[in-house]
Amino acid sequence: MHYFLKFLETTDHVPYVLSSYFVVFVILIIISVNSFKRLKKLENEIVNLTKNEKKK
Amino acid sequence: MMFKFANPNKFVKISELLFPYFNILFLISFIYGLYLSFFNSPPDYLQGETVRIMYIHVPCAWFSLMLYSSIAICSFFSLVFRHTLADIAIRAIAPLGASFTIATLITGSIWGKPTWGTWWVWDARLTSELVLLFLYVGIISLSNAFEQKSKGDKYAAILSLVGIVNLPIIKWSVDWWNTLHQPASISKFSSPSIDTIMLVPLFVMTLSFLFLSLNIIIIRIKSEIIQRKIDILNSSKIN
Numbered sequence: 001m002h003y004f005l006k007f008l009e010t011t012d013h014v015p016y017v018l019s020s021y022f023v024v025f026v027i028l029i030i031i032s033v034n035s036f037k038r039l040k041k042l043e044n045e046i047v048n049l050t051k052n053e054k055k056k
Numbered sequence: 057m058m059f060k061f062a063n064p065n066k067f068v069k070i071s072e073l074l075f076p077y078f079n080i081l082f083l084i085s086f087i088y089g090l091y092l093s094f095f096n097s098p099p100d101y102l103q104g105e106t107v108r109i110m111y112i113h114v115p116c117a118w119f120s121l122m123l124y125s126s127i128a129i130c131s132f133f134s135l136v137f138r139h140t141l142a143d144i145a146i147r148a149i150a151p152l153g154a155s156f157t158i159a160t161l162i163t164g165s166i167w168g169k170p171t172w173g174t175w176w177v178w179d180a181r182l183t184s185e186l187v188l189l190f191l192y193v194g195i196i197s198l199s200n201a202f203e204q205k206s207k208g209d210k211y212a213a214i215l216s217l218v219g220i221v222n223l224p225i226i227k228w229s230v231d232w233w234n235t236l237h238q239p240a241s242i243s244k245f246s247s248p249s250i251d252t253i254m255l256v257p258l259f260v261m262t263l264s265f266l267f268l269s270l271n272i273i274i275i276r277i278k279s280e281i282i283q284r285k286i287d288i289l290n291s292s293k294i295n
Contacts, residue, residue: 023166031155
């Protein structure tokens, strides 16, 4: 806790540190969500396709 | 043995088993890594509090290189053994590698401002990392540039093998040229030049990125396998 409180006191460095963490989080969240959404979309698509194939 | 496990269907089965464990391990290591980075590591005597950027910048940089190396290995298997899973892996890994490279460049730039007094310099390390991003963009573009997927896979594999010359340049650029970028602190495991109290959060964050990367790669490989099955179903419909 001591290190963290000391870090918050140094106001000139805080924005650089926090913004760099924020940027990495945003990038990783975007690629994770994007990948997961694509997988779900494709899974639905193949289920529909195989259903249609069976109907035929 | 290796080719037995490289079967796409077998890969999906194994990855589905591992996926939840990787998720849990990622969450634990990530939260613990953040705790260590902010609450349990001191400021640097020279750089002050900005050294905390290292815990996120360095793992991103390591993964940008490691993922490129894995793409190059897959490219070799794709070109020599024509293995489908290798082609699929290249497509799955490249966007993640590009993301890590973008993160490395941005966090490096943010770290550079308070440390060097500038956001960007055309320094050997920074420029070669930017070239790595262009290589990733090239691989992604080539993979999707052709109607025939196999053609795109082939050209992307060739480009990634050509681009491997950039990896030693990135790694040793700080030793070969006079650059603003500091030399590697952890080049030898026997005597790293940073203290254990800073080394531990760095490795915990790296571990969390490893589990996250494995999860994203699993998801993307599964998507690519399904996409190929859909393509086959659609083409059989047309025929």
